[in-house]
Amino acid sequence: MAMRRWGLLLLLLPGIVFADNQPTLQELIDQTLDGETLLLRPGTYAGPVVVTRPITIDGQNKAIIDAGGKGSVVVLKTDGATLKNLHLTNSGESANDIDSGVQVRGNFNVIRDNLMDNVLFGVDLQQSSNNIVKRNRISSKPDFPMGQKGDSVRLWYSFDNKILDNVSDQVRDMVVWYSANNVISGNRTSNARYSLHFMYSRYNLVENNHYVNNAVGIFLMYSDGVVVRNNHIAHAAGPTGVGIGFKETSDLIIEGNEILYCASGLYIDVSPYQPDTTNRFTNNLIAYNGIGIRFLNDWHGNIFKANHFVDNLTQIVVSSGDTANRNDWEGNYWSDYEGFDQDVDGIGDSPYELYTYSDRLWQDMPYAQFFKGSPLLEVLDFLERLAPFSEPRLLVRDKMPYLKLLAKNESAVVQPQQSGQQPDAAVEDDPADVSNALDLLKSSLED
Secondary structure, three states: OHHHHHHHHHHOOOOOOOOOOOOOOHHHHOOOOOOEEEEEEEEEEEOEEEEEEOOOEEEEEEEEEOOOOOOOOEEEEEOOEEEEEEEEOOOOOOOOOOOOOOOOEOOEEEEEEEEEOOOOOOHHHHHOOOEEEEEEEEEEOOOOHHHHOOEEEEHHHHHHHHEOOOOEEEEEEEEOOOOOOOOOEEEEEOOOOEEEEEEEEOOOOEEEEEOOOEEEEEEEEEOOOOOOEEOEEEEEOOOOOOEEEEEEEOOOOOOOOEOOOOOEEEEEEEOOOOOOEEEEEEEOOOOOOOOOEEEOOOOOOEEOOEEEOOOEEEEEEEEEOOOOOOOOOEEOOOOOOOOOOOOOOOEEEEEEEEEOOOOOOOHOOOOHHHOOOHHHHHHHHHHHHOOOOOOEEEEEEEEEOOOOOOOOOOOOOOOOOOOOOOOHHHHOOOOOOHHHHHHHHHHHHOO
């Protein structure tokens, strides 16, 4: 309780300078006993500071710690500390030293409800486990170009951490390197490069995040066993814009995601990579993208079921010019399907088949993509469909295309009907027909 009184009585209001004999913030931190709380009165305090005991520092949303452009604002070299309700600002600019709002070098710490601005990196965790980083607002150095900004949250050899409900803007990436069993949930990122980037990081959970107006939504490289579900990713629309990308990554579960208005919705490069493994894509909405799925090569082992491919300019592209049909496609909704459903079972009577024609030059010549959708290429494509000069290549064949654009969380499973049985009410009277669902989707994006 003695240190609690120090924090309340000796720390002065803004604009009043400490006398030479007054304790500095670092001295107050060093004198706070294990388990005690240091309450900071309104004001600006000089950093950087280092915390080496399991204490709580509470800024009460009125205290600023300013590192003066040197080093990291706060360094946690302890287990069990809490930083909350602080404004952390003005870190150094050294990428080699990873100058941050908070550097974490311990376990079971909590960093929550803080504002971090004008910091190179936000929260940096190295060889640190079981920490919680929650509800922080993070932005990097405002005058730095994107490639020189730091990451909002950076995990390096760190396990079992929870990165929850943080809001990031004008940062470079959120990165997870050599780290496993972390939960990344409820975060919102905009105006960044990679919203979330994995390298050599297995068994992580990524869910309920909101990534808009970034160069890339989520990219997984050499990171097996990751679950990516119920994320909203939109407007990754730059020249290399990707909603979710995969490189040499196996045993993934990708489900319930919304991927909208991106240059490429999904980008798949030699994934899955490990022998006898699969990647499973289920109940994802892939809509209004330039390309729904771009396969960098003719690959196999991906399973696509009950996904919704809606009004992508091109549904599937294989950059090598071969086929995507070595993957499993079943029960997906395709907005450009032209078949019928005469037995009213909710499944097309004929397969959905997507062909590539020889005059679709833009698939083989990247610079020609600029002209995709132009009258000239559309006429060439029409003529090829009408009277092909050479045999078209089959890109995708979905033998059971689903005919309804489902309401959110509705299952696409259709029960077989016995002879003479009336169609199931859920199929006969779908609560979300195509036109209504698209209108709802567009209005939610505008909001």
